[in-house]
Amino acid sequence: MPGLTAYGGFIELCSPKKGETVFISAASGAVGQLVGQLAKLFGCYVVGSAGSKEKVGLLKNKLRFDEAFNYKEESNLDAALKRYFPEGIDIYFENVRGKTLDAVLLNMKLHGRIAVCGMISQYNLEQPEGVHNLMQLLAKRVRMEGFSALDYYHLYPKFLEMVLPPTKEGRIVYVEDTVEGLENGPAALVGLFSGRNVGKQVVLVARE
Ligand SMILES: NC(=O)c1ccc[n+]([C@@H]2O[C@H](COP(=O)([O-])OP(=O)(O)OC[C@H]3O[C@@H](n4cnc5c(N)ncnc54)[C@H](OP(=O)(O)O)[C@@H]3O)[C@@H](O)[C@H]2O)c1
Known part of the structure; x- marks a missing residue:
């Protein structure tokens, strides 16, 4: 399930290309860790955010992300993203919403893609928080699209064909x-x- 979610949302929905810049929130979670590794297989530059020093170390060392940061230690997420993406983000894999999504919207590139996988920061709130920077979708011609892993169930054989060889070779770990x-x-x-x-x-x- 997490693998198919990563495959469907990242590969099928975002059509990544070599050299593109990719940002993933909740990156050490079940889905995010796979999105990052698929992005590396495609030759993308990959940065993940996570909520502890241990998770940041995992992303950079074991999961081979190019960069990772602890979002809880960043007082200004916009500045943090500008540090890691001076020329902007081509693909954002959205797992959290909240302040992260608003900062990402300010840093998307022209014709960027946002795959909305989840919005975990909002699940237990009585009143969802607002999103303030949606104008950026218009200004930057960004496509933001939600999906369910179930949308890609018919592509399960294609997913296995893509991930089994690198998994057996140890290029995808879990x-x-x-x-x-x-x-x-x-x-x-x-x-x-x-x-x-x-x-x-x-x-x-x-x-x-
Ligand atoms: N569209 C689909 O078909 C589909 C399928 C599966 C999952 N999902 C969604 O995809 C997202 C990721 O799922 P997953 O299974 O990979 O995650 P997971 O392994 O369940 O991990 C969840 C992680 O989210 C982070 N988190 C929790 N509360 C947060 C908050 N308030 N703000 C920011 N981060 C928070 C935590 O990591 P940190 O320590 O890094 O904060 C936590 O470890 C979720 O939103 C889930 O609902 C969607």
Whole structure:
């Protein structure tokens, strides 16, 4: 599921090209880590944001992102993005919304693409926050499009054809965060919303 989500949203919806610049939020999560590695396979320049020093290290070292930063330590996200993308962002893989989306909108390139995969910062709010910089879609002719992994289910064989060889060769790796016991499932689920998980959260119910 996370793999097909990454494939559909990034490859099919954004049509990446070699040399393009890619930004991914919640980049160490189940989907983001795969988007980044697919982008590297395409020869893109890839930057991810994540919520801890440990996750930033994971993105830069194990997952081979070009750059990564801790969004919680950046007082000005617009300035942070200008630091990593002096010429702008071609593709933004949106997982969070909030302040990140507003800063990204200010840094998109002409004819950029935004794949809206998720908006996790808004899921538990009674009143969703506003998005302030949507005018940039017009000024920069940016295409922003939501999708569901299910839209790409018919392309599962194509997805496997693309990812199996690099996975077997170790050019795509996968980070999982496993808790043991069904009784620990609810806390693991709640932990997704505070960033407690490092990689794909898995609940191991039984070993048989
Ligand atoms: N369109 C689809 O078909 C589809 C399929 C699967 C998932 N999704 C969506 O895609 C997004 C990523 O899913 P995932 O499974 O990769 O993530 P995940 O592994 O569940 O990880 C979620 C991560 O989101 C970050 N996060 C949580 N609350 C946040 C907040 N308030 N602000 C910013 N970041 C926050 C945390 O990382 P940090 O520590 O880095 O903050 C957390 O570890 C989610 O929005 C999910 O709903 C969509």
